[in-house]
Amino acid sequence: MDLGVQGRTAFVAASTAGLGRAVAxxxxxxxxxxxxxxxxxxxxREIAGSLPSAIGVELDVTNAASRAAAIAATEAAFGPVDILVLNGPGPRPSTAAGLSAxxxxxxxxxxxxxxxxxIARTLPGMRDRGWGRVLAxxxxxxxxPLPDLAASNLGRAALAGYLKTLANEVAGDGVTVNMLLPGRIATDRVAGLDAAQAAREGIDAAEAERRSRSTIPVGRYGTPEEFGDTAxxxxxxxxxxxxxxxxxxxGGLVRTQ
Structure with a gap:
Protein backbone atom coordinates (compact mmCIF):
# COMPACT_ATOMS: atom_id res chain seq x y z
CA MET A 1 0.00 0.00 0.00
CA ASP A 2 1.32 3.43 -0.96
CA LEU A 3 0.84 5.63 2.11
CA GLY A 4 1.18 8.82 0.10
CA VAL A 5 3.88 10.43 2.23
CA GLN A 6 6.59 10.47 -0.44
CA GLY A 7 8.29 13.85 -0.25
CA ARG A 8 6.32 15.01 2.78
CA THR A 9 8.34 16.62 5.57
CA ALA A 10 8.04 14.71 8.85
CA PHE A 11 9.34 16.18 12.10
CA VAL A 12 9.61 13.51 14.79
CA ALA A 13 10.33 14.84 18.28
CA ALA A 14 12.64 12.82 20.53
CA SER A 15 13.42 10.23 17.86
CA THR A 16 16.90 8.95 18.70
CA ALA A 17 15.57 6.01 20.72
CA GLY A 18 12.53 3.94 21.52
CA LEU A 19 9.15 4.70 20.00
CA GLY A 20 10.20 7.98 18.42
CA ARG A 21 13.05 6.32 16.57
CA ALA A 22 10.71 3.58 15.36
CA VAL A 23 8.27 6.16 13.99
CA ALA A 24 11.05 8.08 12.23
CA ARG A 45 22.72 12.34 12.54
CA GLU A 46 23.75 8.68 12.58
CA ILE A 47 20.12 7.52 12.47
CA ALA A 48 19.31 10.07 9.78
CA GLY A 49 22.19 8.75 7.71
CA SER A 50 20.55 5.32 7.62
CA LEU A 51 17.35 6.71 6.07
CA PRO A 52 16.77 7.61 2.41
CA SER A 53 16.09 11.32 3.02
CA ALA A 54 16.68 12.65 6.52
CA ILE A 55 18.63 15.05 8.68
CA GLY A 56 19.58 14.92 12.34
CA VAL A 57 18.80 17.96 14.50
CA GLU A 58 19.60 18.66 18.15
CA LEU A 59 16.49 19.06 20.31
CA ASP A 60 15.66 19.38 23.97
CA VAL A 61 11.88 18.96 23.92
CA THR A 62 11.48 20.82 27.21
CA ASN A 63 13.38 23.92 26.04
CA ALA A 64 11.47 26.55 24.01
CA ALA A 65 14.56 27.96 22.29
CA SER A 66 15.65 24.47 21.29
CA ARG A 67 12.21 23.73 19.86
CA ALA A 68 12.26 26.92 17.81
CA ALA A 69 15.74 26.17 16.47
CA ALA A 70 14.78 22.62 15.51
CA ILE A 71 11.77 23.77 13.51
CA ALA A 72 13.89 26.44 11.81
CA ALA A 73 16.48 23.82 10.84
CA THR A 74 13.72 21.61 9.45
CA GLU A 75 12.31 24.39 7.28
CA ALA A 76 15.75 25.30 6.01
CA ALA A 77 16.43 21.71 4.93
CA PHE A 78 13.06 20.46 3.68
CA GLY A 79 10.54 23.29 3.82
CA PRO A 80 7.47 23.47 6.07
CA VAL A 81 6.43 20.59 8.28
CA ASP A 82 3.65 18.39 6.89
CA ILE A 83 3.76 15.66 9.53
CA LEU A 84 4.33 16.53 13.18
CA VAL A 85 4.96 13.66 15.59
CA LEU A 86 4.86 14.72 19.23
CA ASN A 87 6.97 12.63 21.56
CA GLY A 88 9.15 13.17 24.58
CA PRO A 89 10.30 11.91 27.95
CA GLY A 90 7.65 11.18 30.55
CA PRO A 91 7.66 12.29 34.18
CA ARG A 92 9.14 10.18 36.94
CA PRO A 93 7.07 7.28 38.34
CA SER A 94 4.90 8.40 41.26
CA THR A 95 1.74 7.58 43.16
CA ALA A 96 -1.21 9.96 43.03
CA ALA A 97 -1.06 10.51 46.79
CA GLY A 98 2.63 11.29 46.57
CA LEU A 99 2.43 13.94 43.85
CA SER A 100 3.88 17.33 44.72
CA ALA A 101 3.14 20.71 43.16
CA ILE A 119 1.64 22.81 16.95
CA ALA A 120 1.58 26.61 17.13
CA ARG A 121 4.70 26.71 14.95
CA THR A 122 3.52 24.27 12.28
CA LEU A 123 -0.28 24.15 12.19
CA PRO A 124 -0.93 27.46 10.36
CA GLY A 125 1.08 26.26 7.37
CA MET A 126 -0.68 22.90 7.32
CA ARG A 127 -4.07 24.63 7.27
CA ASP A 128 -2.99 27.00 4.51
CA ARG A 129 -1.79 24.08 2.36
CA GLY A 130 -4.89 21.99 3.06
CA TRP A 131 -2.96 18.95 4.31
CA GLY A 132 -1.31 18.03 7.58
CA ARG A 133 -0.87 15.35 10.18
CA VAL A 134 -0.39 15.76 13.92
CA LEU A 135 0.23 12.56 15.85
CA ALA A 136 1.10 12.37 19.53
CA PRO A 145 -4.59 5.12 34.25
CA LEU A 146 -1.49 3.13 35.11
CA PRO A 147 -0.47 2.47 38.71
CA ASP A 148 2.57 4.38 39.98
CA LEU A 149 2.58 6.66 36.92
CA ALA A 150 0.26 9.35 38.24
CA ALA A 151 2.13 12.32 36.77
CA SER A 152 2.27 10.66 33.36
CA ASN A 153 -1.44 9.78 33.51
CA LEU A 154 -2.26 13.38 34.37
CA GLY A 155 -0.10 15.05 31.73
CA ARG A 156 -1.03 12.72 28.89
CA ALA A 157 -4.75 13.00 29.66
CA ALA A 158 -4.45 16.79 29.54
CA LEU A 159 -2.70 16.56 26.16
CA ALA A 160 -5.39 14.19 24.90
CA GLY A 161 -8.12 16.68 25.81
CA TYR A 162 -6.33 19.49 24.01
CA LEU A 163 -5.72 17.41 20.88
CA LYS A 164 -9.31 16.17 20.68
CA THR A 165 -10.55 19.75 20.85
CA LEU A 166 -8.04 20.80 18.21
CA ALA A 167 -8.95 17.92 15.91
CA ASN A 168 -12.53 19.12 15.65
CA GLU A 169 -11.39 22.66 14.85
CA VAL A 170 -9.03 21.81 11.98
CA ALA A 171 -10.60 18.73 10.39
CA GLY A 172 -12.21 20.80 7.65
CA ASP A 173 -8.78 22.14 6.66
CA GLY A 174 -7.42 18.72 5.75
CA VAL A 175 -5.44 18.33 8.98
CA THR A 176 -5.88 15.25 11.14
CA VAL A 177 -4.94 15.15 14.82
CA ASN A 178 -4.63 11.82 16.61
CA MET A 179 -2.88 10.00 19.43
CA LEU A 180 -1.23 6.60 19.31
CA LEU A 181 -1.22 4.85 22.66
CA PRO A 182 1.42 2.19 23.25
CA GLY A 183 0.96 -0.55 25.75
CA ARG A 184 4.01 -2.61 26.61
CA ILE A 185 6.40 -2.08 23.71
CA ALA A 186 9.92 -3.52 24.07
CA THR A 187 11.87 -0.30 24.63
CA ASP A 188 14.42 0.84 27.20
CA ARG A 189 11.65 2.84 28.93
CA VAL A 190 9.58 -0.30 29.49
CA ALA A 191 12.65 -2.22 30.63
CA GLY A 192 13.22 0.52 33.19
CA LEU A 193 9.63 0.25 34.43
CA ASP A 194 10.04 -3.52 34.78
CA ALA A 195 13.24 -2.97 36.77
CA ALA A 196 11.50 -0.48 39.05
CA GLN A 197 8.67 -2.95 39.65
CA ALA A 198 11.16 -5.70 40.39
CA ALA A 199 12.89 -3.51 42.96
CA ARG A 200 9.59 -2.64 44.67
CA GLU A 201 8.43 -6.25 44.84
CA GLY A 202 11.77 -7.90 45.61
CA ILE A 203 11.84 -10.02 42.44
CA ASP A 204 14.21 -10.11 39.49
CA ALA A 205 13.53 -8.16 36.30
CA ALA A 206 12.82 -11.30 34.28
CA GLU A 207 10.02 -12.24 36.65
CA ALA A 208 8.62 -8.72 36.53
CA GLU A 209 8.53 -8.94 32.74
CA ARG A 210 6.91 -12.39 32.83
CA ARG A 211 4.16 -11.09 35.09
CA SER A 212 3.64 -8.12 32.80
CA ARG A 213 3.43 -10.30 29.69
CA SER A 214 0.83 -12.49 31.38
CA THR A 215 -1.57 -9.51 31.46
CA ILE A 216 -1.36 -9.00 27.67
CA PRO A 217 -3.78 -11.12 25.60
CA VAL A 218 -1.27 -11.66 22.76
CA GLY A 219 1.22 -12.89 25.38
CA ARG A 220 4.19 -10.72 24.47
CA TYR A 221 5.50 -7.18 24.31
CA GLY A 222 5.03 -5.31 21.06
CA THR A 223 7.99 -4.47 18.86
CA PRO A 224 9.01 -0.90 18.09
CA GLU A 225 8.57 -1.70 14.38
CA GLU A 226 4.92 -2.63 14.91
CA PHE A 227 4.34 0.66 16.68
CA GLY A 228 6.24 2.67 14.08
CA ASP A 229 4.31 1.19 11.17
CA THR A 230 0.99 1.95 12.87
CA ALA A 231 2.14 5.53 13.36
CA GLY A 251 -1.86 -6.23 22.16
CA GLY A 252 -5.24 -6.05 23.86
CA LEU A 253 -3.80 -4.92 27.21
CA VAL A 254 -6.58 -2.41 27.91
CA ARG A 255 -9.80 -4.35 28.30
CA THR A 256 -12.20 -1.59 27.26
CA GLN A 257 -13.18 -1.14 23.61
Whole structure:
Protein backbone atom coordinates (compact mmCIF):
# COMPACT_ATOMS: atom_id res chain seq x y z
CA MET A 1 0.00 0.00 0.00
CA ASP A 2 1.32 3.43 -0.96
CA LEU A 3 0.84 5.63 2.11
CA GLY A 4 1.18 8.82 0.10
CA VAL A 5 3.88 10.43 2.23
CA GLN A 6 6.59 10.47 -0.44
CA GLY A 7 8.29 13.85 -0.25
CA ARG A 8 6.32 15.01 2.78
CA THR A 9 8.34 16.62 5.57
CA ALA A 10 8.04 14.71 8.85
CA PHE A 11 9.34 16.18 12.10
CA VAL A 12 9.61 13.51 14.79
CA ALA A 13 10.33 14.84 18.28
CA ALA A 14 12.64 12.82 20.53
CA SER A 15 13.42 10.23 17.86
CA THR A 16 16.90 8.95 18.70
CA ALA A 17 15.57 6.01 20.72
CA GLY A 18 12.53 3.94 21.52
CA LEU A 19 9.15 4.70 20.00
CA GLY A 20 10.20 7.98 18.42
CA ARG A 21 13.05 6.32 16.57
CA ALA A 22 10.71 3.58 15.36
CA VAL A 23 8.27 6.16 13.99
CA ALA A 24 11.05 8.08 12.23
CA UNK A 25 12.37 4.91 10.63
CA UNK A 26 8.93 3.80 9.42
CA UNK A 27 8.20 7.20 7.88
CA UNK A 28 11.63 7.20 6.28
CA UNK A 29 11.03 3.83 4.68
CA UNK A 30 7.80 5.22 3.21
CA UNK A 31 9.66 8.04 1.48
CA UNK A 32 9.09 10.98 3.79
CA UNK A 33 11.79 13.57 4.41
CA UNK A 34 12.43 12.83 8.07
CA UNK A 35 13.87 15.08 10.74
CA UNK A 36 15.40 12.92 13.47
CA UNK A 37 15.75 14.86 16.71
CA UNK A 38 17.20 14.41 20.15
CA UNK A 39 19.66 15.73 22.70
CA UNK A 40 22.40 13.52 21.25
CA UNK A 41 23.11 15.26 17.96
CA UNK A 42 25.69 12.73 16.79
CA UNK A 43 23.19 9.90 17.28
CA UNK A 44 20.43 11.86 15.53
CA ARG A 45 22.72 12.34 12.54
CA GLU A 46 23.75 8.68 12.58
CA ILE A 47 20.12 7.52 12.47
CA ALA A 48 19.31 10.07 9.78
CA GLY A 49 22.19 8.75 7.71
CA SER A 50 20.55 5.32 7.62
CA LEU A 51 17.35 6.71 6.07
CA PRO A 52 16.77 7.61 2.41
CA SER A 53 16.09 11.32 3.02
CA ALA A 54 16.68 12.65 6.52
CA ILE A 55 18.63 15.05 8.68
CA GLY A 56 19.58 14.92 12.34
CA VAL A 57 18.80 17.96 14.50
CA GLU A 58 19.60 18.66 18.15
CA LEU A 59 16.49 19.06 20.31
CA ASP A 60 15.66 19.38 23.97
CA VAL A 61 11.88 18.96 23.92
CA THR A 62 11.48 20.82 27.21
CA ASN A 63 13.38 23.92 26.04
CA ALA A 64 11.47 26.55 24.01
CA ALA A 65 14.56 27.96 22.29
CA SER A 66 15.65 24.47 21.29
CA ARG A 67 12.21 23.73 19.86
CA ALA A 68 12.26 26.92 17.81
CA ALA A 69 15.74 26.17 16.47
CA ALA A 70 14.78 22.62 15.51
CA ILE A 71 11.77 23.77 13.51
CA ALA A 72 13.89 26.44 11.81
CA ALA A 73 16.48 23.82 10.84
CA THR A 74 13.72 21.61 9.45
CA GLU A 75 12.31 24.39 7.28
CA ALA A 76 15.75 25.30 6.01
CA ALA A 77 16.43 21.71 4.93
CA PHE A 78 13.06 20.46 3.68
CA GLY A 79 10.54 23.29 3.82
CA PRO A 80 7.47 23.47 6.07
CA VAL A 81 6.43 20.59 8.28
CA ASP A 82 3.65 18.39 6.89
CA ILE A 83 3.76 15.66 9.53
CA LEU A 84 4.33 16.53 13.18
CA VAL A 85 4.96 13.66 15.59
CA LEU A 86 4.86 14.72 19.23
CA ASN A 87 6.97 12.63 21.56
CA GLY A 88 9.15 13.17 24.58
CA PRO A 89 10.30 11.91 27.95
CA GLY A 90 7.65 11.18 30.55
CA PRO A 91 7.66 12.29 34.18
CA ARG A 92 9.14 10.18 36.94
CA PRO A 93 7.07 7.28 38.34
CA SER A 94 4.90 8.40 41.26
CA THR A 95 1.74 7.58 43.16
CA ALA A 96 -1.21 9.96 43.03
CA ALA A 97 -1.06 10.51 46.79
CA GLY A 98 2.63 11.29 46.57
CA LEU A 99 2.43 13.94 43.85
CA SER A 100 3.88 17.33 44.72
CA ALA A 101 3.14 20.71 43.16
CA UNK A 102 6.48 20.46 41.38
CA UNK A 103 5.45 17.11 39.92
CA UNK A 104 2.33 18.70 38.45
CA UNK A 105 4.37 21.47 36.86
CA UNK A 106 6.88 18.97 35.51
CA UNK A 107 4.13 16.86 33.93
CA UNK A 108 2.70 19.90 32.17
CA UNK A 109 6.14 21.13 31.07
CA UNK A 110 7.09 17.75 29.62
CA UNK A 111 3.85 16.61 28.05
CA UNK A 112 1.60 19.58 27.30
CA UNK A 113 3.63 22.76 26.72
CA UNK A 114 6.00 21.25 24.11
CA UNK A 115 3.11 19.83 22.10
CA UNK A 116 1.27 23.13 22.12
CA UNK A 117 4.42 25.00 21.06
CA UNK A 118 5.23 22.64 18.18
CA ILE A 119 1.64 22.81 16.95
CA ALA A 120 1.58 26.61 17.13
CA ARG A 121 4.70 26.71 14.95
CA THR A 122 3.52 24.27 12.28
CA LEU A 123 -0.28 24.15 12.19
CA PRO A 124 -0.93 27.46 10.36
CA GLY A 125 1.08 26.26 7.37
CA MET A 126 -0.68 22.90 7.32
CA ARG A 127 -4.07 24.63 7.27
CA ASP A 128 -2.99 27.00 4.51
CA ARG A 129 -1.79 24.08 2.36
CA GLY A 130 -4.89 21.99 3.06
CA TRP A 131 -2.96 18.95 4.31
CA GLY A 132 -1.31 18.03 7.58
CA ARG A 133 -0.87 15.35 10.18
CA VAL A 134 -0.39 15.76 13.92
CA LEU A 135 0.23 12.56 15.85
CA ALA A 136 1.10 12.37 19.53
CA UNK A 137 2.79 9.35 21.07
CA UNK A 138 0.77 8.84 24.22
CA UNK A 139 0.22 5.98 26.63
CA UNK A 140 -2.49 3.46 27.42
CA UNK A 141 -2.74 5.44 30.67
CA UNK A 142 -4.88 7.93 28.73
CA UNK A 143 -7.78 5.46 28.76
CA UNK A 144 -6.83 3.29 31.75
CA PRO A 145 -4.59 5.12 34.25
CA LEU A 146 -1.49 3.13 35.11
CA PRO A 147 -0.47 2.47 38.71
CA ASP A 148 2.57 4.38 39.98
CA LEU A 149 2.58 6.66 36.92
CA ALA A 150 0.26 9.35 38.24
CA ALA A 151 2.13 12.32 36.77
CA SER A 152 2.27 10.66 33.36
CA ASN A 153 -1.44 9.78 33.51
CA LEU A 154 -2.26 13.38 34.37
CA GLY A 155 -0.10 15.05 31.73
CA ARG A 156 -1.03 12.72 28.89
CA ALA A 157 -4.75 13.00 29.66
CA ALA A 158 -4.45 16.79 29.54
CA LEU A 159 -2.70 16.56 26.16
CA ALA A 160 -5.39 14.19 24.90
CA GLY A 161 -8.12 16.68 25.81
CA TYR A 162 -6.33 19.49 24.01
CA LEU A 163 -5.72 17.41 20.88
CA LYS A 164 -9.31 16.17 20.68
CA THR A 165 -10.55 19.75 20.85
CA LEU A 166 -8.04 20.80 18.21
CA ALA A 167 -8.95 17.92 15.91
CA ASN A 168 -12.53 19.12 15.65
CA GLU A 169 -11.39 22.66 14.85
CA VAL A 170 -9.03 21.81 11.98
CA ALA A 171 -10.60 18.73 10.39
CA GLY A 172 -12.21 20.80 7.65
CA ASP A 173 -8.78 22.14 6.66
CA GLY A 174 -7.42 18.72 5.75
CA VAL A 175 -5.44 18.33 8.98
CA THR A 176 -5.88 15.25 11.14
CA VAL A 177 -4.94 15.15 14.82
CA ASN A 178 -4.63 11.82 16.61
CA MET A 179 -2.88 10.00 19.43
CA LEU A 180 -1.23 6.60 19.31
CA LEU A 181 -1.22 4.85 22.66
CA PRO A 182 1.42 2.19 23.25
CA GLY A 183 0.96 -0.55 25.75
CA ARG A 184 4.01 -2.61 26.61
CA ILE A 185 6.40 -2.08 23.71
CA ALA A 186 9.92 -3.52 24.07
CA THR A 187 11.87 -0.30 24.63
CA ASP A 188 14.42 0.84 27.20
CA ARG A 189 11.65 2.84 28.93
CA VAL A 190 9.58 -0.30 29.49
CA ALA A 191 12.65 -2.22 30.63
CA GLY A 192 13.22 0.52 33.19
CA LEU A 193 9.63 0.25 34.43
CA ASP A 194 10.04 -3.52 34.78
CA ALA A 195 13.24 -2.97 36.77
CA ALA A 196 11.50 -0.48 39.05
CA GLN A 197 8.67 -2.95 39.65
CA ALA A 198 11.16 -5.70 40.39
CA ALA A 199 12.89 -3.51 42.96
CA ARG A 200 9.59 -2.64 44.67
CA GLU A 201 8.43 -6.25 44.84
CA GLY A 202 11.77 -7.90 45.61
CA ILE A 203 11.84 -10.02 42.44
CA ASP A 204 14.21 -10.11 39.49
CA ALA A 205 13.53 -8.16 36.30
CA ALA A 206 12.82 -11.30 34.28
CA GLU A 207 10.02 -12.24 36.65
CA ALA A 208 8.62 -8.72 36.53
CA GLU A 209 8.53 -8.94 32.74
CA ARG A 210 6.91 -12.39 32.83
CA ARG A 211 4.16 -11.09 35.09
CA SER A 212 3.64 -8.12 32.80
CA ARG A 213 3.43 -10.30 29.69
CA SER A 214 0.83 -12.49 31.38
CA THR A 215 -1.57 -9.51 31.46
CA ILE A 216 -1.36 -9.00 27.67
CA PRO A 217 -3.78 -11.12 25.60
CA VAL A 218 -1.27 -11.66 22.76
CA GLY A 219 1.22 -12.89 25.38
CA ARG A 220 4.19 -10.72 24.47
CA TYR A 221 5.50 -7.18 24.31
CA GLY A 222 5.03 -5.31 21.06
CA THR A 223 7.99 -4.47 18.86
CA PRO A 224 9.01 -0.90 18.09
CA GLU A 225 8.57 -1.70 14.38
CA GLU A 226 4.92 -2.63 14.91
CA PHE A 227 4.34 0.66 16.68
CA GLY A 228 6.24 2.67 14.08
CA ASP A 229 4.31 1.19 11.17
CA THR A 230 0.99 1.95 12.87
CA ALA A 231 2.14 5.53 13.36
CA UNK A 232 3.17 5.83 9.71
CA UNK A 233 -0.30 4.76 8.61
CA UNK A 234 -1.98 7.33 10.85
CA UNK A 235 0.31 9.98 9.32
CA UNK A 236 -0.55 8.92 5.79
CA UNK A 237 -2.87 10.12 3.08
CA UNK A 238 -4.68 6.79 3.44
CA UNK A 239 -5.76 7.77 6.97
CA UNK A 240 -7.39 11.04 5.92
CA UNK A 241 -10.75 10.08 7.48
CA UNK A 242 -9.28 9.22 10.88
CA UNK A 243 -9.07 12.17 13.26
CA UNK A 244 -9.71 13.02 16.88
CA UNK A 245 -9.07 9.47 18.07
CA UNK A 246 -6.70 7.71 20.43
CA UNK A 247 -5.63 4.46 18.79
CA UNK A 248 -4.22 1.77 21.05
CA UNK A 249 -1.28 -0.37 19.96
CA UNK A 250 -1.20 -2.59 23.04
CA GLY A 251 -1.86 -6.23 22.16
CA GLY A 252 -5.24 -6.05 23.86
CA LEU A 253 -3.80 -4.92 27.21
CA VAL A 254 -6.58 -2.41 27.91
CA ARG A 255 -9.80 -4.35 28.30
CA THR A 256 -12.20 -1.59 27.26
CA GLN A 257 -13.18 -1.14 23.61
Missing amino acids: QSLGREGANVVVTGRRLALA DDLTDAFDRLVSPGHDF VGSSGVVA AFLCSTRASYITGVAVRCD
